[in-house]
Amino acid sequence: MSEAASLTWLARHEFRLGWRDWVSLVTAGGRTRARNAIIGLIAFAAFMHVFAYWTVANYADASLSFDTAALVGITGTLVLSWSLLLSQAMESVTRAFYSRSDLDLILTSPASARKVFAVRMGRIAAAAVVIAVLLAAPFVNVLTMLGGSRWLAAYGVVAAMGAVATAAALALTIGLFRVVGAKRTRLIAQVVAAIIGAAFVIGLQIAAIFSAGSISRFAALQSDWMLTHVPNTASAFWWPARAVLGDFVALAGVVAFGFGILCVSIALFCRRFGEHAVAAAGVSSATVRQPRWSPGFRRRSPSRTLRQKEWTLLLRDAWLISQTLMQILYLLPPALLLWVTFRDGHGSFVVLIPVVVMAAGQLAGGLAWLSISGEDAPELVATAPITAHRVLWAKVEAVIGMIALIFAPIVAVLMLDTVSAGIVCGLGILAAAAAATVIQLCFRVQARRSQFRRRQTSSRLATFAEAFSSIAWAATTALAAGGTWAALGPAAAAFAILGGVWLVSPSRA
Amino acid sequence: MKQNRPIALALRGVSKRFDRLAVDALDLTIYGGEFYALVGPNGAGKTTTLRMVVGLLRPDAGSICIGGIDALADSVAAKQMTAWLSDEPMIYEKLTPYEYLEFVAGLWRIEPPAAEARARELIGWLGLEPHAHERCEGFSKGMRQKVALAGALVHDPKLIILDEPLTGLDAGTARQVKNVLRERVRAGGTVIMTTHILEVAERMADRIGVIAGGRLIAEGTLEDLRRQTGKTATSLEDTFLALVAEQVAAA
Numbered sequence: 001m002s003e004a005a006s007l008t009w010l011a012r013h014e015f016r017l018g019w020r021d022w023v024s025l026v027t028a029g030g031r032t033r034a035r036n037a038i039i040g041l042i043a044f045a046a047f048m049h050v051f052a053y054w055t056v057a058n059y060a061d062a063s064l065s066f067d068t069a070a071l072v073g074i075t076g077t078l079v080l081s082w083s084l085l086l087s088q089a090m091e092s093v094t095r096a097f098y099s100r101s102d103l104d105l106i107l108t109s110p111a112s113a114r115k116v117f118a119v120r121m122g123r124i125a126a127a128a129v130v131i132a133v134l135l136a137a138p139f140v141n142v143l144t145m146l147g148g149s150r151w152l153a154a155y156g157v158v159a160a161m162g163a164v165a166t167a168a169a170l171a172l173t174i175g176l177f178r179v180v181g182a183k184r185t186r187l188i189a190q191v192v193a194a195i196i197g198a199a200f201v202i203g204l205q206i207a208a209i210f211s212a213g214s215i216s217r218f219a220a221l222q223s224d225w226m227l228t229h230v231p232n233t234a235s236a237f238w239w240p241a242r243a244v245l246g247d248f249v250a251l252a253g254v255v256a257f258g259f260g261i262l263c264v265s266i267a268l269f270c271r272r273f274g275e276h277a278v279a280a281a282g283v284s285s286a287t288v289r290q291p292r293w294s295p296g297f298r299r300r301s302p303s304r305t306l307r308q309k310e311w312t313l314l315l316r317d318a319w320l321i322s323q324t325l326m327q328i329l330y331l332l333p334p335a336l337l338l339w340v341t342f343r344d345g346h347g348s349f350v351v352l353i354p355v356v357v358m359a360a361g362q363l364a365g366g367l368a369w370l371s372i373s374g375e376d377a378p379e380l381v382a383t384a385p386i387t388a389h390r391v392l393w394a395k396v397e398a399v400i401g402m403i404a405l406i407f408a409p410i411v412a413v414l415m416l417d418t419v420s421a422g423i424v425c426g427l428g429i430l431a432a433a434a435a436a437t438v439i440q441l442c443f444r445v446q447a448r449r450s451q452f453r454r455r456q457t458s459s460r461l462a463t464f465a466e467a468f469s470s471i472a473w474a475a476t477t478a479l480a481a482g483g484t485w486a487a488l489g490p491a492a493a494a495f496a497i498l499g500g501v502w503l504v505s506p507s508r509a
Numbered sequence: 510m511k512q513n514r515p516i517a518l519a520l521r522g523v524s525k526r527f528d529r530l531a532v533d534a535l536d537l538t539i540y541g542g543e544f545y546a547l548v549g550p551n552g553a554g555k556t557t558t559l560r561m562v563v564g565l566l567r568p569d570a571g572s573i574c575i576g577g578i579d580a581l582a583d584s585v586a587a588k589q590m591t592a593w594l595s596d597e598p599m600i601y602e603k604l605t606p607y608e609y610l611e612f613v614a615g616l617w618r619i620e621p622p623a624a625e626a627r628a629r630e631l632i633g634w635l636g637l638e639p640h641a642h643e644r645c646e647g648f649s650k651g652m653r654q655k656v657a658l659a660g661a662l663v664h665d666p667k668l669i670i671l672d673e674p675l676t677g678l679d680a681g682t683a684r685q686v687k688n689v690l691r692e693r694v695r696a697g698g699t700v701i702m703t704t705h706i707l708e709v710a711e712r713m714a715d716r717i718g719v720i721a722g723g724r725l726i727a728e729g730t731l732e733d734l735r736r737q738t739g740k741t742a743t744s745l746e747d748t749f750l751a752l753v754a755e756q757v758a759a760a
Contacts (some may be wrong), residue, residue: 287643287644287647288643288644288646288647289642289643290605290608290642290643290644291642296621296622296625297611297614297621297622297624297625297628298611298621299620299621300615301615301618302615302616302618304615305612305615305616306616309601309604309612312603312604312608313601313603313604316603316644317603376599376600376601376602377599377600377601378599379565379593379595379599380593380599380600380613380616380660381616382564382565383563383564383565383588383591383592383593384588384613384616384617385585385586385588385589385616385617385618386585386616387585
């Protein structure tokens with residue numbers, strides 16, 4: 001048994017808390033949910049292994065003779081994955097700063113606060129490493145099974161990437177604290193995290209559109225320009241890629257660098273972590289005075305009053321905008337491709353339609369949750385003299401109105417080229433948005449808007465149904481735009497998903 | 510005298526069961542212009558009763574009439590004349606008090622000029638003027654409760670139902686809330702309030718209902734309740750404890 005308040009004792013305490021957080025996130029506290037979560041995780045792991053086989057099986061026999069194209073491809077994939085890890089680590093670091101649950105206890109206890117915060121930072125790093133390893137595992141396992149044990153080196157690279165991501169997240173977040181202060185850091189860090197997660201993918205796609213007229217992010221990585229402007233293959237820049245391919249000297253260097261930089265960051269920042277956590281805990285919401293657009297109360301029907309409230313609340317919440325409308329960032333490459341294609345008169349925009357419809361479905365799902373489940377004053381609305389049906393309908397109108405406003409410009413540009421394609425795309429957007437809204441209606445719960453991030457864990461069934469429904473409507477719209485009756489197939493699947501959702505929905509019980 | 514007043518709220522045989530029977534065939538009559546306090550131990554069924562009255566829960570049996578309207582058959586008409594305020598103020602963080610009141614007035618279909626005049630009056634009464642155009646996100650619990658109370662009163666309800674409205678409020682805010690409620694009763698409104706603070710019930714209520722085990726075990730003025738226990742010159746706290754102890758013994 002370790003001595004109280006020693007590093008190992010604190011580490012055990014932190015890891016126990018972390019483990020319980022994770023279990024409660026996955027199981028939501030229910031025994032049945034725990035069993036379902038385990039079955040779901042096994043099924044997901046099996047699916048990911050099949051997916052990994054499909055994507056990386058051809059590369060399993062890659063030799064150790066490093067050519068530039070292979071190194072560029074692997075490095076690009078690593079940077080892409082690392083940007084996502086950094087985004088996730090920034091979220092974790094920000095959450096740790098602003099969670100004051102045990103701050104008073106820690107700071108008033110005789111234990112060394114530096115030690116406690118060092119362990120807490122270690123826990124964040126461990127979580128990032130575990131997530132990275134788990135996500136990479138299907139791909140590494142498939143490569144190892146088909147190409148031999150040398151691919152196991154990739155695990156080391158992935159773990160080092162998790163460590164570097166945490167170190168960078170700590171530096172970035174503490175830098176933000178120093179530059180913009182505790183009041184603004186939370187929002188800015190979360191927005192920056194979301195942008196980092198999306199920016200690299202979007203940047204590659206935009207580069208690919210300009211260089212190869214393709215939306216594939218790998219087109220830019222394999223372009224002639226890229227291959228002639230990268231460092232030569234002997235450069236240390238390629239060590240992570242070489243390590244993935246089984247170069248154990250490079251692996252040792254990468255792992256030493258990754259964990260070394262993490263240890264240095266923890267040693268540097270553990271005192272500041274405490275200072276900033278105290279500052280964050282002392283932050284009360286800033287007073288925001290709201291300018292009036294109209295001198296007096298306006299005459300509105302209850303439905304319009306509700307719709308207006310939904311839009312106002314969303315537009316005033318920068319964090320929610322960053323969380324929900326971030327998906328619109330993913331529309332930038334399709335919109336750019338649409339513009340490039342439209343300018344060149346290629347007419348190949350049909351490939352964009354499913355991307356747009358899919359984005360509309362996903363965005364509508366998030367907005368519908370906020371509007372239908374994320375009601376901060378449910379009792380006020382429930383005791384108002386309007387029928388529950390009218391309230392729900394007004395909220396649905398708010399969601400569909402927002403979707404129509406966001407996607408109308410894309411549909412309009414499509415219609416300028418081909419009217420029928422624009423109409424089909426518009427209908428597909430409406431269908432995907434309406435289906436996602438119906439799913440949220442079926443699985444509606446009572447929650448606060450601030451719980452938005454947890455919506456996907458409150459009902460995984462709703463999350464999967466929403467995703468598959470959006471995919472089905474995207475396929476339907478793409479096939480319909482292509483003028484084939486095959487569109488009826490995915491449309492039937494989309495309706496079947498809705499039917500299934502209705503059958504199992506808790507709101508029907 | 511009270512028989513001359515119209516009935517503001519009538520519950521007849523109202524029952525509600527969750528895992529156990531929470532409200533058991535409850536009969537309750539409250540008259541217009543009355544301040545009625547509902548007291549009882551934790552889990553007695555006070556909040557469940559009031560939540561059924563405002564339409565947040567549907568009773569398993571019985572009838573609820575608000576101002577002569579069958580609240581179960583025509584809930585919209587009944588809600589038009591009712592306001593509900595819980596102990597946990599539920600307001601929108603990103604709206605200002607002024608906008609919140611405009612939102613509530615819109616839901617209750619109040620004419621904008623009348624609603625605005627009423628909103629300004631309430632904002633003044635509750636001392637919210639300096640914060641009327643600030644978002645509620647930085648407000649303390651007391652400020653939030655004041656905003657929620659203003660929201661409950663902005664549509665000029667005939668029946669105001671409050672569940673522990675003074676919980677967690679400082680003395681100054683609690684006094685402001687009590688003054689606004691007294692003013693409301695003077696103007697002819699009816700107030701029903703649950704509270705654990707028996708001094709508040711003793712000093713503010715015209716009649717007090719004691720509920721335990723989902724049943725109304727005693728009702729009347731403080732004098733009526735004292736008579737029922739057979740002990741005069743005792744505080745409401747002593748009377749209440751004696752009544753509840755009798756009920757527990759009987760059960």
